[in-house]
Amino acid sequence: MAPNRKTLPQHKGTSLPDIHTLSHGQLVAFMEELHQPKFRASQIEEWVWGKNAHTFDEMSNLPKSLRDLLSQHLTIGTPKELARQISLDGSRKYLLQFTDGVSAECVGMPTKNRLTVCASTQAGCGMGCTFCATGKAGLARSLTASEIYEQVRHIGDDFHTRVTSVVLMGQGEPFMNYDETLKALRLLNSDKGVGIGARHLTVSTCGIIPGIKKFANEKEQFGLAVSLHSANQATRNKLMPGVRKYSLLYLYDVMGEYVDKTGRRPTYEYALIHGVNDTDTELDALCDFCRGTLAHVNLIQLNEVPGSPFTPSTEERANQFVQRLGSVGVAATIRNPRGADIDAACGQLSQAYTKC
Ligand code: SF4
Numbered sequence: 322m323a324p325n326r327k328t329l330p331q332h333k334g335t336s337l338p339d340i341h342t343l344s345h346g347q348l349v350a351f352m353e354e355l356h357q358p359k360f361r362a363s364q365i366e367e368w369v370w371g372k373n374a375h376t377f378d379e380m381s382n383l384p385k386s387l388r389d390l391l392s393q394h395l396t397i398g399t400p401k402e403l404a405r406q407i408s409l410d411g412s413r414k415y416l417l418q419f420t421d422g423v424s425a426e427c428v429g430m431p432t433k434n435r436l437t438v439c440a441s442t443q444a445g446c447g448m449g450c451t452f453c454a455t456g457k458a459g460l461a462r463s464l465t466a467s468e469i470y471e472q473v474r475h476i477g478d479d480f481h482t483r484v485t486s487v488v489l490m491g492q493g494e495p496f497m498n499y500d501e502t503l504k505a506l507r508l509l510n511s512d513k514g515v516g517i518g519a520r521h522l523t524v525s526t527c528g529i530i531p532g533i534k535k536f537a538n539e540k541e542q543f544g545l546a547v548s549l550h551s552a553n554q555a556t557r558n559k560l561m562p563g564v565r566k567y568s569l570l571y572l573y574d575v576m577g578e579y580v581d582k583t584g585r586r587p588t589y590e591y592a593l594i595h596g597v598n599d600t601d602t603e604l605d606a607l608c609d610f611c612r613g614t615l616a617h618v619n620l621i622q623l624n625e626v627p628g629s630p631f632t633p634s635t636e637e638r639a640n641q642f643v644q645r646l647g648s649v650g651v652a653a654t655i656r657n658p659r660g661a662d663i664d665a666a667c668g669q670l671s672q673a674y675t676k677c
Pocket residue numbers: 446447448449450453454455456457491492493494527548668
């Protein structure tokens with residue numbers, strides 16, 4: 322007799338729940354309902370999260386009768402790759418579509434013995450940063466933890482290698498989707514999932530203060546990057562109107578508390594924009610903001626976005642920033658933009674893709 326679905330989340334219409342959305346407790350309860358031993362829940366989770374199974378039939382250590390029951394009551398929602406572009410530097414950008422038709426981009430960046438993934442936490446973004454292609458398009462919706470996780474698995478499978486680090490720096494503001502972002506980080510960190518060390522999992526926020534405060538109290542040693550882009554309030558308000566309500570003074574204090582609490586070194590991201598945030602006054606303000614803090618500054622020459630009035634600073638100016646910051650004791654590096662030729666670099670994930 323087919324069991325009823327009372328332990329499973331009820332979906333509208335005829336669509337079956339995605340197994341990725343079930344908590345361990347829900348899966349155990351469902352196994353009980355199916356008169357199965359509890360350990361089956363862990364076996365199934367190992368297939369779903371550890372081995373990235375795409376069908377219940379792959380779960381070869383489960384009895385056939387259980388695999389059949391699972392497929393009668395659940396689906397395994399895997400994203401569909403709508404497009405892929407490959408950069409001259411080996412980076413690959415993907416446009417993945419989720420079961421409701423919403424899509425988001427992610428990028429795989431290989432280096433010798435390492436594979437870094439830049440994943441999205443939202444489809445689009447509502448923060449409206451004026452130099453960012455994603456910000457221009459607005460927010461479609463936040464992604465679930467499994468949708469964030471799936472981007473990493475998809476890229477690892479495509480490169481046939483283990484993902485060694487993840488930055489949540491793609492589309493979206495992670496702290497506007499805090500709970501699902503944390504869930505995804507924990508899955509990525511877990512031995513049952515991808516098993517990536519917490520220090521190799523980094524969240525990038527545009528400076529959502531309540532999120533930073535909460536993040537400082539998480540027990541894992543996840544990394545934090547803050548998109549600063551200007552230490553001058555008026556300039557930052559223009560570049561990043563979505564965080565206008567959180568002043569730089571407040572950000573400075575909260576970042577101090579973050580360092581005191583975690584002992585971890587945060588990163589400030591700074592996209593150098595010619596004539597906007599690369600002037601001498603801006604450099605002075607940046608030095609003042611970072612002096613005496615543990616912060617590391619990641620400078621990047623702005624990636625040009627079609628139709629944007631902003632242009633990147635010169636390499637010479639970027640080097641001057643590094644030297645001047647160094648002279649006041651602030652560590653700074655110029656980040657090598659990966660995948661710029663395929664619009665995969667920071668601020669360029671806009672879904673304006675070319676079908677492969
Ligand atoms: S820079 Fe980040 S926070 Fe700002 S609009 Fe783009 S994706 Fe959103």
